[in-house]
Every structure is written in C-alpha cells, then in structure tokens.
Amino acid sequence: QEIRFMCYSDGNECEAAGEIIERFEAENDGVSVVIDKVPYKAILENLPVQLAAGTGPDMAKVTDLGGLSKYYLDLAPHVDRAYWEESFGPILDWYRKGPDDDGIYGLHSQLTITGPFINRTLFDQAEVEVPGPDATWDDWAEATRKVAEATETPFAMAIDRSGHRIAGPAISYGAKLFGEDGTPTLVDEGFTTFAQKFVDWNKDGTMAPDVWGAAGGTTYQDAAQEFINGELVFYYSGSWNVQRMDSSIGDAFDWEVVGSPCGPAACTGMPGGAGIVGFEQTQHPEIVAKLIDFLAEKENYADLTAKSLNIPAHAAVAAEGVTYEGASEQAAAALNAFAAQVPTVSPIAFAYQGYKNNRAMFNISLARVSQAIVGELTVEEAMARAKDDLAQALAESGE
Amino acid sequence: MTTAGEQTPHISRRTARLELRNVTKSFGKAEVIRGVDLTVEQGEFCVFVGPSGCGKSTLLRMISGLENVTAGEIRIGGDVVNDVPAAERGLAMVFQSYALYPHMSVRQNLSFGLENLRTPRGQIAETVEEVAAMLQIDMLLDRRPKDLSGGQRQRVAIGRAVVREPRIFLFDEPLSNLDAELRVEMRGEISRLHARLGNTMVYVTHDQVEAMTMADRIVVLRDGQVEQVGAPLELYNSPANLFVAGFIGSPRMNFLTGRVEAGRLRLDNGQMVDVPHGKFSLEDGAAVTLGVRPNHLIPVAETVSGLHATVRGIEQLGGDSYVHAVTAAGEAVSLHRPGQTDLTVGAEVYLEPDPDQLHLFDTATGRALRADPARDSSAEKS
Amino acid sequence: MTTAGEQTPHISRRTARLELRNVTKSFGKAEVIRGVDLTVEQGEFCVFVGPSGCGKSTLLRMISGLENVTAGEIRIGGDVVNDVPAAERGLAMVFQSYALYPHMSVRQNLSFGLENLRTPRGQIAETVEEVAAMLQIDMLLDRRPKDLSGGQRQRVAIGRAVVREPRIFLFDEPLSNLDAELRVEMRGEISRLHARLGNTMVYVTHDQVEAMTMADRIVVLRDGQVEQVGAPLELYNSPANLFVAGFIGSPRMNFLTGRVEAGRLRLDNGQMVDVPHGKFSLEDGAAVTLGVRPNHLIPVAETVSGLHATVRGIEQLGGDSYVHAVTAAGEAVSLHRPGQTDLTVGAEVYLEPDPDQLHLFDTATGRALRADPARDSSAEKS
C-alpha cells in the first residue's frame, strides 16, 4: 500500500521524519510511504481545497490545527489512548473539533513557543543591566532604548509581523480573546491597551518601524536579519529561529533567549507549531494510524525533535531533556530556555492556539493593527474594524 | 511543361466559356461596375482596356472569385459560379500588385500552387525550372521577393500563374514593368502558351501594342461599363463612339467639331471638308465631330481645303515622329510621320485628312455615324 | 503650384548638377552596379533605360540616399553626398513600388511632404488640389490607397513627389500602370513641370516613347554598367554597340551576320550587301554584323540583292504593322510597315535594306564600326 505524506519544512523536519519512516517501512512489509515535500504555501492554501474536494493526501504536516479538524482521521481506535493522553495532554485539544470532542487526531511534531532573543553583547557594551524575569514590556522598552542609544544601534525592539506573535503580549496585558461562553471576541480592553502601546512604540521608534510599517495585509515579516546583523537589541520571535541565529550570527556577538516580558495579567508567550495528522479520506486508515503512532513512540519522537532542533511536546521526552544533534552550546541553551517557558504559558494562549478559527483572528489583528501603525486608522477605528471583520468571519464559518 | 491535373470538382475542365450577365459591383455606395454583359468563348484571348480606374481589375477579381458580385451572374462553362470559392474555380491570376509570398523564395512561390494540386515533387521541380527559364528568372530561384527588381517580381507573378496551366488565365497588366525587348518576348511566350494550351485568357493591359497584337477580342471599358467589344482592327477602324475612337490608337485620334452643310462638313474653324458620300448618313445641320488619326492627316502644299496649323512640339521616336500642332482656330492636332521628320517648332503646315480614313461622330451622343448601322458586332479574327 | 522653400542645409539649392564617380553597389556578394560614371547637368532630363534587373532602381536609390554606396562617390552640386542622409539631399522620388502611406488618405499622402517643410496650411491645400487636378485624382482625395486602382495609386505616388518641387526629381517607372491616353497627358505634364521648374530629372522607364520624347539624354544600362549615354536620336541613329542598337527602337533592329569581302558584305546566308563607302572603316575578312531597323527593310520586287524571306507572323497595330519573317537561311527578321499591311502569313517577300540606314558592328566585340571613331560623346540636345 502506498501512503502519501504531504510535508513542508522550515529546516530539515521532513528529512528527519523520513529517516524514522524508513524504519517503519522496514518493519511493515508492503507499506511504502511517499513524502511529498511541498512549499508551505501548499499546506496553507491548497491542502484545504484538496481536502474539501476529496483529493487530498493520506496524511500531512499541518499548522492550521483547528481549521482542518473536520478532515482529520481519528486515531483513537487504533492507538493507545492512555499513552497519548499522558504524553501530549492538553495539546491534543488543539486538534479537536470542539470542547466535547475527545478524539485523537494528530502528533504535535513541532512545538514552538514565542519569546525574545536579545543581543547580549550590546547590553554588555552599553553596560546596561539585562532586565530580570519579572520585567514588564515597559521595562524592556526602557532598557533596550538605552542600549540602542548607547551603542548607536538603529533599533531597540522588534516583534515579528504576525498576529500570532502579538497575541502573547496582548494576553499579558489582559486580553481575554474569548467571552465567558467561549465565543471569540478578540478585541477587549486588554487587547486595545497593548495595541495602543505597540502603536506608540512603533511611532516613537522603540519598535523597528520597518517590520510592521513597511509591509501590508497579512504578510508575514520577520526581523531576524536585523537581529543577525546586530542592528536590533531585542527581538521578539520564537523558538524556530534558534537554528538560524546559531548559524548566521556565528561569533559576531552573543545572543540569548529570555523569558517573555510581563504585563499586568501575565508573562506569557504563545505556543504553536505543527503536527502530523491523518485524513479521513485515506484508503488505509490503519496504516496511517499506525505510522503516526510509530512516530509518537518515545524514542522516535525524541529522535525527531533532536534532529530537527525543536522543543518536544511529548511530556516524557521533555522531562528527560533533549540532546540536540549538531547544535552549538548557545543554541542548545536557547532551545532549553524556550522549553522552560512552556509551563508558564497562559491558558488563554493555550486556548487561543487550539481554537479552530484562530487564523482568522490572527490575520484580522495583524491587518488592523498595521493600519493603525501607519496611521491609516486610529487605534479605536482599527479595533472597531477588527470586531466587524471577526463578526463577518464567524458568520461565514457558520458560527 | 507538363500539365498538372486540375482538380475542379464542380466544373468540368473542358468548357471554359466565361459569361458575365449584368454583373454589378459596388464598394459601399460607389458603384464601380455597372451591369457588364460579356461572353468570352472557350479558348479566346480577351483583352480588357480602359482608362485607369474604370474597373478592369475589379472585374477580373470578380471573375476570379476573390471579390463578391453585388448583382448579376458569372458563369464558367455554363455553371453559375457566384458562390464557388476562388480556390475551386480553377483559374489562375496574375495580380497587378504581384502579391508574391514574401517569406518564400522564388522557387517556393512558383511551386506552391503545384503542391496544392499534389503534383509529384519531381514534376514540380521540372515545371518550375522550365517556367523560370522561359521567364528568364532561372538564376533568381533562390531569392526572396524583396531582393528582386520590379520587373523580376512581375515575372515571378506571371510564372506563378503559368506553372499551373489552368483552364482560364487572368492577367492584370502583367508586363507593365518590363523593358521593350523583354516585353516582346513575353508577349510571344504568352501567345505561344495560349496557342499550346488553348486556354481562355482574360488580359488587362494599358499597352496598345499588347492589346492590338495579342487579343482575339478587345473589350473597352469606361467607368464600369462596356463601351465596345470587338476584334482589334475592328475597334481601330470602326470605333463605335468618340470614346473608343480616342482610346484606341496612339497618338490619339484628332477631333474637330463642325456641322453638316449640304453634304459637306464645315468645321468650326471655318474650313470645309469633303466627306465621301454613301459612307455616312448625314443630316444637314447636324453637329458632328470629325475624327482623323494622326497618320491620316497629311501635310500638303497650301490648298483651299488644307488645314492651316502651326507646329508646337515635335516628338522624335527614331522610327516615327509625332508632330503636335495647333490650328488657326486654336484646336490641337497631332500628326504621325514615319521616320525622323525635319519639321521644326514654329513651322507652318497645311494638312489634309485622308478622305478614306475619316470618322464622323454625332457630337451630342458621341455615336459614330455610318451608313450601315451594324456596329458592335463581334467580328471574326482578322 | 507654389514652391515650398526646400531646407537643405548642406547643399545649396541652385546647383543641382549630379555626378556619379565610379559608383559601385553590391548586395552581399552580388555586384549589381559596377562602376558607373555619369554626370547629369543642372536642369537636364536624364532617362535611364535598360533591361529588367540591370540596376536602374538601385542606381536611383543610391542617388536618393536610400541605399548605401558600396564604393565610389556621388556628388550633388559639387558636394560629395555619400554620407548625407536621404532626407537632407533635397530630392523627391517616385517609387516603383509606389510606397504610399497606407494609413493616410490621398490628400494626406500628398500633403505630408509639404507639412514637413512647414508650408502654411492654406498653401498646402491649394498645392495639393492643383496637383491632384493635374493628375486627375482630385475626386479620390479622401480615399485610402487600398481603395484605389493600380493606376490611381501610381498617380498618387507621382503627385507626392511633384507637390514638393525639389531640385532633383527621381522617377522610377512612374507611368507604367497608366493607359495610353493618360500616359500621354502625364508625359506632357512632367515635361511642362520640367520646363517650368528647370529641375534636374532622372527618370527610369521601359517605354521607348517616353525615353525618346522626354529625355535630353538617355543612359543605357546593362548589367550594372553604362553602355552608352547620348541624346535620344543619337542613340537611335548611331548606337555604340550591338546591345544599344538592339535595345533602342521597337521592334528591335534586325541583325544579320556576315563577313567583309572586298569592301562589300557577304552575309552568312550568302547574299551580298553593298555598304556605302566612307561611312564605315572595313577590313577585309572581318566578321561583322549588319543591323537594319525594321522600318528600313523595304519589300521590293525580286532583285539580285533582295533578301528572300517568308512571312511568319503579322501584328497589326492599326496605324502600323509589324511583319515577322524568316530568311531562307533561317534568320528572323521583322519589318515595320506604316498602315495596315495586306501581307499574309506564308507570303514570300524580298527585302532590301535602305543603304543609308545600315549599321555595322564588329561581331566579336559588338562595337559599332564607323569611319569616325568619335563615339559616346554626349551630344547636345537635338
């Protein structure tokens, strides 16, 4: 039997998974798994269409975990529920259709967490104390501005241009995102507060204006390049960038990962990542389930995370710690620093990540906050528009 | 030249009689052909002449099927072909504007038509070589049209029609860009071709010599209408009207207006001319125009009836001379003298028309005046 | 017609003497003009004749500046113009291919050149109307070229050159698509234009009548080289060589080969011909060619010296007749008879050349044999 696995990668994930899958093929005669390595765009834009049309692959690595939930193959009948619950716990919710669903749908192969990178060398040169773990966003803004001034660095801070990235800080400032009954609200006082602050920082130059200001729509834009070139003191991004920092910065300067800054409500980042799921349309549900289960086995999972330099979502693997292959000390330290933040993630962030229409909310917040930053709309207008947009999106998706 | 089998499904090959019945053509509002009736017999060599813009090319294009007929009927071999597409009428045409295929070499231009008839390769090559040799373009076979001189292009255009040996040929001024010598040769070639194939040919020309020497019958057109149809000498000797009289023959006939006075003619310049009796039916007092060809106006010693004129210009052609003069009354007349004349500009001459060669026309209608009113009858070959 | 001021910065207007010095032209490897030397004086009407493809148009295009000169020099008014762009040479040209502007109406085609010279609007309109009337295309002024007949197009092409009244006119077969009558008129118009403007004109034609009647001097070209230059009658009466003798005059001169025998001529067919003494320098035993024009070959009653021939074909032009015959020895000869001949095919004739009108050529070199060897001298106007 032939299994089609549609995979994208930010680094070498597909190759890493491929090695493990070869072992699976060796163990299971007659099964051949073909990995169709695709651009991420295909996963984001085409896979949903293919699934809707019934022409999708057997399994895939996806990021819109909740959005595609209606197509997932329930692995529960084929796997050891206890093992899965124990290993992945709440993350399994991210794949579920709703609160009442207790199916097991996907293997979270790539857990990510957002958080800041800082240019330690610049702090040292400016002789400014690195703020502690309880420091607020304001403290960080203050400190990094000082560093930037002292070292004539162009930018103090930057946050990736992404709705997902600002969710953590917003939650820290008290954004609830969902109402009491679980319906999404997105805009509330906390969210507005952070949005206002963020817009101000962009205007006064604390935040590198190029990141949010020079792009539009729902484009993703990172600031890794500025950070790598030592032009940025504080860079709020996520764990997936560790590898790149490691290889591109080299020994140009020292960099570190620190905990997410705090707001009045929390000190949280956003979890995220990608997972491997099977689809209901498959002709070979048992094999797909078996394969995913195989990948979820502890040593295989550990292998996968170690090779692809990811944070483990598997409880036991995380507990044991991962020895990353081929990573420098600095990188390994950074990854572990990220891993250490997983427990501090706010439940709202967790729920947000698991909500099936979260992409719509990310995009809406992204587009509207951007407009406020470039001055097309005031912050209030932007927030009002964001509310409208959300209403339209929800109406369309049948809620 | 070997004949390629024409494939004309609708129309049988043998009968290539061409009939036009009240054919009319309008471009938008402008009517350029106004009811032409004409029959060209199988094997006949028919020449169309007429002033520039009178509709010769248009008529030819209608016969070929490239131009729609606005009204009327065209028949080939008895069948109405109004709706038969050009490609299936089985004609060949030499375009006035050549219309060579610019992207093909001369050889390809010539062989294209044969290929369309599925003539075997070898035979095509042979035929093309033969025709090219006849037209003296054999050393140009691999050139493109743009690298040819005007006359060479024209010969390619002729060759393209000739290779196919169709049942009807249409030629639109095919020799206009050739030199005299070559023209004589080509004339000969076309005549020989005609003799050999026995095809019907329709030929447009402005050249009097071509018209007179090649035609079985000449059709004189004017402004979209047929003025006269007849054998060459018939048109020359008995033109049906002023227009034909002036058009056929070069230099053109001299016209002098006058009135009939007691069986004689008093010209407007006061001179009296005797006209042979019995040859014309004259009414006293009628306004008539006297036509005398330049070679029938003979310089004489001063006489009573002599026409007094002053030489205004002389054209020496070597073998002939044209003398242009004005009468005392200011009328322009021209004389044709054989050899090189020694008249000079300013000389006074007295002229007498050859009484056997006079033409008389009704000034009002332009009709020729003749005792025997049988005009326009298409005579046999002379 | 009012003259628009020509703007020719480099070259003064008045002197329009045209000189070609050893001008050569090659297309790739093919040499089509091989060292032409020629001077056309200010105000002269110079006609180029020659077989199709001999390089007339190419020469004209080189003078105009549209074609590069491969080697040699072209001077206008004394200045070398090899590198002066066509637009600045101040010439006008009628193209053999017409080259009308397809997107412009006839009126626009005619006025374009004047507009380029910044002629005032009113004056343009006037000039255009005038020229159009002269060319009889005044009712076509608002048509596009594609809606014109061939002859109408040609007249527009002439008009386009004429409106500008430049210092040198170049005409490339401008009348080839016109009917005889119109052609005579146009000839007259061009001559009058020439007389009025005093421009230099270079005129290519295939028409013997045009060449003979319009030219001050005729240049005979053959294969890219000048064969003879001279006044029309000079060429007709004393052709420098066999080629010119055959080319000038229509129908062409009859040639009979023979040998000099004791001051007389023994033709290859055995007949003896007397040649006037003193006129030719003859060497005994030399191979010579006798040239007699068709109108100097006179049918006679049988005589000793008469050339016996059988009529093979007759061309009746109305005013003249051409009789084609073959001698007993199989040589083709043609006669030109005034009027309509009553000879018939198959008739036997005896011919005697007019002894005053004989031409003799060295068979080997083609050179004319004359007592006075002054040939090729460009004579005054006759």
Add this chain to the structure above:
Amino acid sequence: MANVTAFLTRTRGRGRLHWTDWASYAYLALGVFLMFGPVIWLVVSSFKTQAELDRFPPRFLPYAPETVQLDGHAEPLPLFRVTDGPLAGETVAQVRRIGLTSQVVRPEAPGEVVKINRADRVPVERVKPALENYRTLFERFDFMRYFWNSTFITLTATAITLLVNSMAAFALAKYEFRGRGAVVALVIGVLMVPQSVVLVPLFMVTREFGMLDSPWGVIIPGAATPTGVFLLRQYMLTIPDEILDAARMDKASEWKIFWRIVLPLSAPAIAVLAILSIMWRWNDFLWPLIALSRSENYTLQLALNSFQGEMRTEWSSLLAMTVLTLLPVALVFAFLQKYIATGIASTGGK
C-alpha cells in the same frame, strides 16, 4: 523633448555615428545597468551562503571567512587581522570569544593564547562562491525527473497553445462571419479575469475532468490563452489580404493558407507568444501547486519551492534554483528572439 524624439525613428547604419546613435547607446547602457544589474546581482548572490545573504549591508561578491587548520585544534580556526593593541597588524587565528574579549593565537605559535578586544580585529575574508548551494539542490532531490516533467509540460503546452491560439486568431483576423465581434469581446473579457481569482472553480472543473495530478491537468487548462489569441490576431491583421487571395488562386485550401502563409508571416508574433508561453509554463507555480500533489509529477518550480517553509525560506537554495531554472528559458529566448527581429521588410507586393 528633443533628445527623446531623436531616438524615435530608425536610422540606417552609415558608418559615422549620429548624435542620436550616441543617445541610443547611452539609453541602452542605462538599460543594461538597470535591467541587467539586478539579474547579475541575483546570479552572484546565488553563490552566497545563507549567512552572507543575511548580511547588512550586502556586498556584491560572495565572501567566506578564511580559516586555518592549526595543531592542537580540531576545527579550522577563523583568521582575523588585528587593528589595534599590541598585536596590531598581525594576522591571528581566533580560538574562542567570550563576551567582549577574544582569545587568539598566532598561526606561527599555536600554543600561545593571547586575549584581545573584539573590537580590535577584523575578519580575513576572501571571495569564495558557495557552490554547495547548487550541490545541495542536486543532492536533495531527483533533479532530472523534475526537469523532465517541467520540460514536457512546457513544450507540450506551448505547442498546443501556439496551435490553438493561432488558429483562433486566424479565424478572427481573416474571416468575416457573424458573431465575430462577440467572440473577440468574449476573448478580451475573459482575458481580464486573472487565474488567481478563479482558482477554486478552476480546480473543481479540472477535477471533474479527472485531470488532477497529471501533467495534462497543468497543460490543458491554460492552453487557450486569450492573451495569445489577442496578440496574434492583432498581428495577423497587418498581413495584406492580397497575399491570401494569391494563395486562394493557387488553389490552397484555407488550412494550407493558414499554415503555409499566415503562420510563417506571423513568425514575429508567434515567437513572442512562444517565449511568453514557455516562460509562463516553466515558471508557473500557483496552478501546478494546486493541480499536482504527487511529488513524482512535480515541476521544477514546485520541487524547488519546497524550500519555502512557514517561518523561513532558504534563500541560498531558492536563489540557486532561480538561476538554474532561468537558464533554459534564457536559452530559449536567445534562440527565438531572432525571429522577432527578422520582420518581413517588404510585403512582396508592388
């Protein structure tokens, strides 16, 4: 104005350079700089490592730090030139760097570690193309297969496009028939709507024809390009009807007129369309991405674009791929462009 207007007509080569020729060459030089400069930049960049690509400000040539293999050190050590301090002017190898100080050794004396300020040294670098960008491309996947897939799709699609479009253009340019206006309007109307807007319905239609996941699913839907029809038709309008008439008199069937007369005479426009079509098909990404999901059917573009991840794109590989995929089309262009230049100078008429 004047200098603009001066280029506006063709001149004929006449040895001497007119000032308009100078202006033309100046314009062309500017064009080379503006048009070609970035392309060269791109090609050079494809030989840069990811780190070098990330570098601000960018440098034109690819540099790599010079390293030296010294006794007692397993890894090769990067070389630096010291600009200040006691070792000023010397070239040293860095063992490690801690904070603002850097521990270096002199290559002559590998045992003796010296500490210097990190600000006092500059790396020694030399030009070194990162050929590994290309090597990985060939290593990572079956290049030949994707190349073949792309070639097959491109050539077949172009052939079909040319044929089908030129037939339609011929009909619309050279025949009078009822409904012609409507067809032209339809063609132009549909020409307007970009494919990206109708992706979903197009996907549905293609699926209904069972052409998904096969090369034909990529080839057929785009074959009838309105652009091509429009382009060819306008060009064919300039071919004189008289030449077609001549061919009709030569007993050519309409089909023969089409392919022996009209097609060759439209060569410049056909060449434009061919170039265009080849380029479209070769570079097409969006539609194959949707229509093809099995990697064995992938085109080169798809395969190579799989370097694009969610958060990160491997620019080094992407650029190398761009250069690689650029080559064949560039060659095709070089071959076809001469047809554009050889217009029919005269129409073979009078």
Add this chain to the structure above:
Amino acid sequence: MLLRLISPLMNVVDLPMRALQRRLGISRLAWVFLLPNLLLFGTFAFLPILLNFAYAFTGTDNILLLDRTFVGAENFAQLLDCDSYLDPNTCARDLFWRAVHNTAWFIVMQVGFMVGFSLLTALVLNREIKARGFFRAVFFFPVLLSPVVVALVWKWVLQRNGILNAGLEAVGMDSVVWLLDRHWAFFWSVFLSVWAHMGFYTLILLAGLQAIPRDVYEAAVMDAAGPWRTFRRITLPLLMPTMLVVMVLALIKGVQTFDEIYAFTGGGPGSATTFIIQYIYETGFGGAPRLFGPAAAASLLLALLLVALTVIQLWITRRSSNG
C-alpha cells in the same frame, strides 16, 4: 525550421479540413478554426467564471458549491455599502475600496509608464545598433524572473541599508526608508512592475515595428520628414494595432498585478499598495478567514469594471486610428 518538422502533421490535417471547407464553405470554416480554442476556453476560463457567480451568491466557508447556502446579493450589498465611494473609511468593506482606489491609480501610472518606456525601448532596439540581440536580451531578462525573485532583488536595493541608500549617501544625500513611506512605496511598486514586464511589451512592439514595410519609411525620408514627424505620422499610426495590444495587455496586467507586489511590499505600508487581486486573494483563498462569497463577488465587480475599461479603450483607439 520548426515549421518543417511539423509540416507532415499539418498535411495530414489538411485532408479533413479540405473536406470540411467544401462542406461548410469558407465563412463557416472560421468556426472550425475557432473550435478548439473555444472549447478549451469555455471549459477552463469561462465556466470557472460562471461558477464564480455561484460562489458570489452563496455563503459559508464551504468550497463545495452544493454545501453552500444561498445568500442572494448580500455579498454585493456589503461590498457596495459606502457613504462615499471616494473615502474608503466610510465603507463597510474599507479594504476593498482602498484596494480599488490603489488599483485605479496604479493602472493609470503603470500603463502610462509601461507603454511609454517599452515604446521608447522598442524604438531604440529597432535602430541599426551594434549587438542588438544582446540588448534585446538585456531588456527582456527581468521578464524571466519569478515574482518572488523580482521582489527580493528590489527589496535588496531599496532596504534601509540597500544599494540605493548607499548610493545616495555617497553623493551626500540623506538615505530614505523607501518602503515605509506610502507614496514612495507606491512609486516603487509601479517602478518594479514596469521594470519586470517592460521587456515583454518591448518585444511585442518590436515585432510590430518590424511589420511596418520598409518602403514606407523610405518614402517618408524622401518626403523630408524629420525623425519626430516620421514617428508621429508614420510609425505611430502604423503601430497603432500593436499599441492597442500593448495597452490592453498592460491594462489587464495592471489590474491583475499581484504576485510581485505582494512579495515586495505585502501590500503595505498599511494598505498603500494593496490592489484588488490581493484583496480578493487574501479574502478568499490566501488565508483565514476564507470568505469565498465576498471574494467571488469582488472578482465579479472587478470583471465588470474591466470589461467597461476595455470597451472604452477599444473605442478610443478605434476612433483615434480612424480620425
């Protein structure tokens, strides 16, 4: 050469075509020539557009038409709900109207520059210059680049530390963050679009220029027409059919501009370079939420606008070429 390869094939086709020609007559044969194109066209271009109608009048985020619910003209109503069409802020779908405004400006500027520059370039390349083939290739090269690469290249040039700023500083001027300013961003979008596609239009125009008979130019030279007049009165009118192609295609391309600008500015800053297609794409296809209905409605409005534009353009050119 290619023709020679396929000629046997074409000869085979000739037989049935001859038969058809005989049966149908020439004017109906036109439809035979049109048929393959119309079939493909109808199925893969026209049908999807019709299906788009179905999407526009239905709701929910389902892709399968059968699963969608009918909502009437709701989507259109929403899109057209504006107090003033000139001020996007007063519209229910402000982004749509921003995109419309941007697109309108973009088209005007883009078509103008595109036609202007490609014409100029074609004219220069049509001269008898040395190394013509090379120069033609140079101008065409950007066309071969994929949109992503085009965007990347110009981002490099324009970024804060890019080559352009380096150049500006070298001559003593201040550097500018080009893409942070909406006007500059817009300008560079136009520039980039012209840069990337000009080569293609140049090629078309070049083909058009080559089709003008040479003897007409010669006649103009003899008529002492200066370069400017030759251009105005000969080249331009005879090039008009080709210019029409270029203008229509440039217009369409302008409206369809998406890929490279999306990769270049992402539509920013804010929405300064967001054009209609990006709006439609982002709304319906590119991400969440997937609003197929509104996207389809927007695309139909767009199509309507386009048809109107083309009709106007055709009309204007027809008039000017006749007059």
